Amino acid sequence: MKEKLIEKTLMLLAFSAIGALLLMAVFIFKEGMPIIFKVGIKNFLFSTHWAPTKGHFGVSSMIVSSLFVTIGAMIIGVPLALACAITLAEFAPQRVTVILKPTIELLAGIPSVVYGFLGVVLLVPLIRDYLGGPGLSLLAASIILAIMILPTITSISIDAIKAVPYSYKEGSLALGATHWQTIRMVILKAARSGIITAIILGMARAIGETMAVIMVAGNALRLPQSPLSPVRTLTSNIALEMGYAAGDHRAALFATGIVLFVFIMVFNVSANIITKRWRRE
Amino acid sequence: MISFFFIALLGCRLSTKEGVVCTIAGSTSIQPFVEKLAEIYMEHHRGVIINVQGGGSTAGIRSVRGDVADIGTSSRELRKEEKDLKEIVIAWDGIAIIVHPDNKVKDLSLSQLRDIFAGRIRHWSELGWSHRRIHFVTREEGSGTRNAFEDMVMHNVPISDEALVEDSNGSVREIVAHDPHAIGYISYGIVDQRVKALRIDGIEPNLRTIKEKRYKLTRPFLFVTKVAPHGLAKDFIEFVLSPEGQKILEREGLIGIR
Amino acid sequence: MAKRINPLMLQRIVKAQLWSLTGFTIGILFFIIFFISIKGLPQITLEFLTSNPVDMGRSGGIFSTIVCTLYLIFVSLMIAMPLGVGAAIYLTEYTRESRLTHIIRFGTECLAGIPSIIMGLFGFAFFVMALGLGWSILSGGMTMSIMLLPTIIRTTEESIKAVPYELREVSFSLGVTRWQTVTKVVLPSALPGIVTGIVLGIARCIEETAVIIFTVGSSLRLPESFFDSGRTMAVHFYILAREGISMPNAYGTAAILILSILFINLSAYYLARQFLKKIC
Numbered sequence: 001m002k003e004k005l006i007e008k009t010l011m012l013l014a015f016s017a018i019g020a021l022l023l024m025a026v027f028i029f030k031e032g033m034p035i036i037f038k039v040g041i042k043n044f045l046f047s048t049h050w051a052p053t054k055g056h057f058g059v060s061s062m063i064v065s066s067l068f069v070t071i072g073a074m075i076i077g078v079p080l081a082l083a084c085a086i087t088l089a090e091f092a093p094q095r096v097t098v099i100l101k102p103t104i105e106l107l108a109g110i111p112s113v114v115y116g117f118l119g120v121v122l123l124v125p126l127i128r129d130y131l132g133g134p135g136l137s138l139l140a141a142s143i144i145l146a147i148m149i150l151p152t153i154t155s156i157s158i159d160a161i162k163a164v165p166y167s168y169k170e171g172s173l174a175l176g177a178t179h180w181q182t183i184r185m186v187i188l189k190a191a192r193s194g195i196i197t198a199i200i201l202g203m204a205r206a207i208g209e210t211m212a213v214i215m216v217a218g219n220a221l222r223l224p225q226s227p228l229s230p231v232r233t234l235t236s237n238i239a240l241e242m243g244y245a246a247g248d249h250r251a252a253l254f255a256t257g258i259v260l261f262v263f264i265m266v267f268n269v270s271a272n273i274i275t276k277r278w279r280r281e
Numbered sequence: 282m283i284s285f286f287f288i289a290l291l292g293c294r295l296s297t298k299e300g301v302v303c304t305i306a307g308s309t310s311i312q313p314f315v316e317k318l319a320e321i322y323m324e325h326h327r328g329v330i331i332n333v334q335g336g337g338s339t340a341g342i343r344s345v346r347g348d349v350a351d352i353g354t355s356s357r358e359l360r361k362e363e364k365d366l367k368e369i370v371i372a373w374d375g376i377a378i379i380v381h382p383d384n385k386v387k388d389l390s391l392s393q394l395r396d397i398f399a400g401r402i403r404h405w406s407e408l409g410w411s412h413r414r415i416h417f418v419t420r421e422e423g424s425g426t427r428n429a430f431e432d433m434v435m436h437n438v439p440i441s442d443e444a445l446v447e448d449s450n451g452s453v454r455e456i457v458a459h460d461p462h463a464i465g466y467i468s469y470g471i472v473d474q475r476v477k478a479l480r481i482d483g484i485e486p487n488l489r490t491i492k493e494k495r496y497k498l499t500r501p502f503l504f505v506t507k508v509a510p511h512g513l514a515k516d517f518i519e520f521v522l523s524p525e526g527q528k529i530l531e532r533e534g535l536i537g538i539r
Numbered sequence: 540m541a542k543r544i545n546p547l548m549l550q551r552i553v554k555a556q557l558w559s560l561t562g563f564t565i566g567i568l569f570f571i572i573f574f575i576s577i578k579g580l581p582q583i584t585l586e587f588l589t590s591n592p593v594d595m596g597r598s599g600g601i602f603s604t605i606v607c608t609l610y611l612i613f614v615s616l617m618i619a620m621p622l623g624v625g626a627a628i629y630l631t632e633y634t635r636e637s638r639l640t641h642i643i644r645f646g647t648e649c650l651a652g653i654p655s656i657i658m659g660l661f662g663f664a665f666f667v668m669a670l671g672l673g674w675s676i677l678s679g680g681m682t683m684s685i686m687l688l689p690t691i692i693r694t695t696e697e698s699i700k701a702v703p704y705e706l707r708e709v710s711f712s713l714g715v716t717r718w719q720t721v722t723k724v725v726l727p728s729a730l731p732g733i734v735t736g737i738v739l740g741i742a743r744c745i746e747e748t749a750v751i752i753f754t755v756g757s758s759l760r761l762p763e764s765f766f767d768s769g770r771t772m773a774v775h776f777y778i779l780a781r782e783g784i785s786m787p788n789a790y791g792t793a794a795i796l797i798l799s800i801l802f803i804n805l806s807a808y809y810l811a812r813q814f815l816k817k818i819c
Contacts, residue, residue: 006718007633013625017692018646020685024653024661031664051439053422061442083560091554092561100565102808107568109800111746113777114793118571120780125459134416134445134460147567154564180550201652208654210749214448215781219421221442230445235656239749240448242663243309244337244423257660261653268652272645313595451782458783475783 028261032254044255050221052241052249059256061223065138065231066207066263068224069217072142073149073206078199081150085157085195090183101158108151116215119144124216133228136218141231144212149202156201160194160278161187193278197271204267208260210235234260303513306334307341307354308425310374310450310468311502314533315354321529322520329513338425342366345507351514353505356425357432369504371521372535375469375491376430376498377478379454381461385410388480391497394434397464400441405462418453418465419444426450429500430466466498470534491536502535572797579794582787588795592759596775597785601792603761607676607769610762611755612744614680615687616737622684623691624726624733630692631699632721651689658686659753667754674756674768682754683744690743691736698732699725731810738807742800748773772796 036044039057047058084104088097119140128135164187172182188195218230219240232240238253238260245253305315312335319331336344341353342363359368378394380386386408389397396402397417406412419440420427431440445463447453453465458475469486472478478486481497490496510518520526527537544552586600593599626643634640662682672678702725710720726733756768757778770778772792779789 003716003718007629010625010629010633013622014629014643016622016626017650017685017688018643020688021646021650021653023665024657024685027661027664027669028657031660048442050442051422080560080564083557084564087557087561091557100561102804103565103568106801106804107571109742109746109804110571111748111773111776111796111800113748113773113780114571114575114796117776117780117789117793118574120455122574128460133414134456134463136445136456150564178546178550180553181546204652204654208652208656210654210656211777219446220444221446232446235654238656238660239752240421240446241423242660242753243335243421243448244340244425246337246340246423249423254660254664257657261657264652264654264657265649268649271652272648449782451778451784455781455783 025261028254028257032251032256032258035248035251036255036258038248045259048221048223050237052245052252055248057248057252057255059234059237059259061221062232062234062237062256063259065217065224066233066235066260068138069141069145069213069231069233070203070206072138072227073145074199074203076142077146077149077202077206078153080146081153081198081202082157082195084150084154085161086183086188088154089158089161090179090187097158101155104151104154106151107147108155112148112209112212113215115144115148116212119212119216127228131228133226134218134230136216136230137228138217138224138231139227141213141217141233142227144216145206145209148209148212149205152205153198153202156198157191157195160191160198163194164190193274197275197278200267200271200274204264204271207233207263207267208235210239214239234263301328301513302330302332303352303517304332304334304350305352305354306336306344306350307505308338308356308502309335310356310425311354314372314470314502314530314535317533318521318526318529319517322517325520331517337423338428342505345505348507351506352510352518355503355505357429357500359503359505363505367506367509369506369518369522370501370538371504371518372502372527372530372537373491373494374500374502374535375486375496376426376433376466376500377469377472377486378464378466378481378498379457379472379476379478380464381457381459382475382477383461384464384477386479388483390482391434394481395436395438398435398440398444399438400443411462413462416456416460416463417441417444418456418463419446420450420453420466421446421448424448426466426468430498433498433500468534469536472534488531488536572801575790575793575797579790579792579797582791583794587788587791591761592775592788595784596759596779596788598788601772601775601788601795603759604770604772604775604792605795607755607762608745608771608773610676610765610769611679611683611751611771612741614676614765615683615744616740617684618681619684619687619691619740620737623688623736624695626688627692627695627699628721628725631696632717632725647689647692650685651693653686655686655747655749658682659750662750662754673766674754674758675766676755676762676769677765679751679755680765682750683747686747686750687740687743690739691733694736694739695729695733698729698735701732702728731813735807735810738803738810742803742807745771745796745799745803746773747771748777752777 044057046060048061049056049058088100123140124135127140168186168190169182172186213233214236219232219236220230221232224231234256237256242253316333319333323331338355338357342355344350345353397415405415450467450471453467454476457463457465484490484496486496491499504518527539531537588600589602590600591603630640666672666678666681667674706724707720710724751771751774757770757774758768759770762769776789776792779785
């Protein structure tokens with residue numbers, strides 16, 4: 001009897017995470033959907049005019065900015081992360097990897113506000129003085145995000161590369177391929193799903209980051225014209241205006257959250273599907 | 282509406298201790314000054330609690346009407362439909378237009394200022410300085426300072442969507458202090474030596490010009506109550522208006538009413 | 540047609556490039572830590588740690604923010620730990636892989652991917668407003684605990700899975716019930732893994748900002764109870780730095796933040812290695 005009770009209790013606990021997820025979805029949709037219906041989904045998603053206290057609720061420039069910032073972060077971050085992963089998994093001596101992998105993972109633990117602050121103090125003046133514009137820009141946000149997602153991508157990619165069966169590598173080397181040829185044609189192919197998962201998770205982290213972006217992106221509402229334009233992402237829109245928002249304005253910020261939520265779920269689900277395939281392989 | 286709801290809940294939680302608790306809610310521009318005053322007031326009067334909350338001017342005024350805050354604070358003039366409430370000016374504040382100290386521009390007219398923020402004047406050369414673009418910084422939608430700026434300067438011309446947007450007086454000042462080509466507007470109370478406040482229509486913002494309302498971008502800091510204040514609220518307001526309270530406000534950079 | 544490069548030559552070039560990119564990345568990490576340490580460590584004195592912020596943080600120390608951070612960690616872990624460990628026990632000891640566990644795992648993974656700003660919005664709408672807890676350490680702790688759940692579930696699950704099956708068999712054969720087996724045999728062996736989860740949770744509480752601003756608020760007063768609003772170190776740093784209130788104090792706070800994260804990560808790493816040693 002007591003055993004049964006314990007089992008039931010534990011089962012309830014096991015549902016806590018998924019319960020929290022559902023509750024979260026319900027609350028954010030409940031707060032945000034009314035305003036989306038009020039202004040119309042098309043208007044909300046495709047208008048660039050955001051002036052919530054004057055009745056304009058278009059988030060398209062923020063969606064575009066969020067995507068650009070994320071893509072920029074990927075262009076800068078992915079090659080670096082893959083280079084690290086390949087080096088540490090294949091070239092570096094075991095002793096070095098054991099030390100360097102946790103060191104890189106430590107980068108993930110540095111508070112995002114510290115990254116943002118370093119961006120403001122070091123990166124923004126460089127961009128302003130040498131490239132022009134106000135410095136607070138899409139480029140600055142992308143660089144800071146690239147550094148922030150490096151550890152995620154590197155660490156998962158290392159695991160994926162290490163999971164490739166040793167026999168693959170042996171076979172290739174035995175056929176006379178060089179180590180690099182083996183990596184490029186055999187190992188990276190075999191680890192492909194794992195690496196893609198790593199990249200998707202990195203993207204999810206980049207599109208969801210708030211504090212660092214708000215500090216370096218400049219938060220202007222216009223669609224980005226160049227990498228030096230200041231931009232406002234979905235996340236920074238929420239954090240920037242939540243302080244005083246009331247009524248429809250507040251609802252519109254929750255609606256911004258819905259858009260972000262949908263993006264993240266798409267990333268999560270695709271990462272999940274690809275991971276499953278990776279496991280099967 | 283919701284912040285109102287929140288303050289209502291907060292009020293309920295505290296109402297058990299009525300008499301020794303005074304809740305003040307409203308403008309976040311005024312909040313730091315009132316916090317300072319409350320801190321000193323509570324040192325004088327052991328056992329009483331002055332609870333200072335933000336929420337914005339509009340939420341503050343609403344919470345007074347709903348009896349959940351004893352005093353509301355507002356950093357803008359009351360609107361017509363709000364005039365039935367009792368208002369007490371506790372200090373004056375100027376909205377300073379700030380630029381980097383290296384900036385050669387010293388004086389702007391109100392219409393030039395409007396054109397800058399509307400995106401119609403785009404280069405400093407049009408104002409007699411360098412050929413670089415003007416980086417203009419505004420506050421976020423909903424901010425009381427932005428409201429006041431729009432009322433006094435923009436007159437229904439929208440602020441351009443090219444503007445950099447920051448969510449506090451302090452962060453606007455930080456950007457202007459580091460970018461030689463930036464311009465922004467902040468509360469006069471927090472202007473420091475790292476930025477330069479411009480003359481507007483030939484008048485420099487300082488204690489005298491703001492007090493005499495000759496400086497055009499002057500706004501009152503208001504305490505708002507539903508009925509004539511009584512009890513602890515009355516005592517606290519008297520403290521704020523007393524020479525000691527006013528001296529504290531002036532030390533923090535505001536302009537006293539005397 | 541371009542001349543083919545000798546594969547060995549190519550390998551040498553690629554290797555050099557990869558190594559330099561790796562060096563660059565590691566360099567960034569060390570640069571960040573050194574930059575903050577050099578600017579921040581001189582600010583840290585006993586007085587800085589033990590006095591409250593004065594004048595919005597322009598002077599004084601960071602004592603109240605340390606207290607607030609500790610309270611927050613305490614509340615978050617108190618909620619997340621039983622939930623997470625319980626969930627992990629259920630997933631490993633009480634069920635077989637089935638559709639149900641797949642759904643639970645998928646939900647947990649999705650939760651891990653939710654950005655903190657969404658967590659913050661939810662915590663604000665639910666705990667702060669709907670439940671009427673106001674901006675308080677309690678609201679923040681509950682929101683944070685949801686954020687910590689996936690990590691704690693995962694690390695606990697992994698460490699429970701690593702406990703050899705024979706231990707359970709011996710226990711069962713002695714007629715001990717499942718729950719007793721779990722508490723007396725499985726959990727003690729899995730302890731280091733659980734502790735790793737907790738340590739990672741602590742780090743998460745220290746570094747988080749967006750959630751805290753939305754749910755705990757940013758009041759500088761020393762929190763007296765879990766119902767009080769407060770300001771954690773990360774939020775304090777954010778406000779000091781962003782509003783340019785005091786750069787020396789901002790660097791000092793950043794140094795404390797980085798040092799504690801460094802210390803926490805090292806101990807998590809150490810624990811994980813101890814754990815590996817034990818089961819190998």
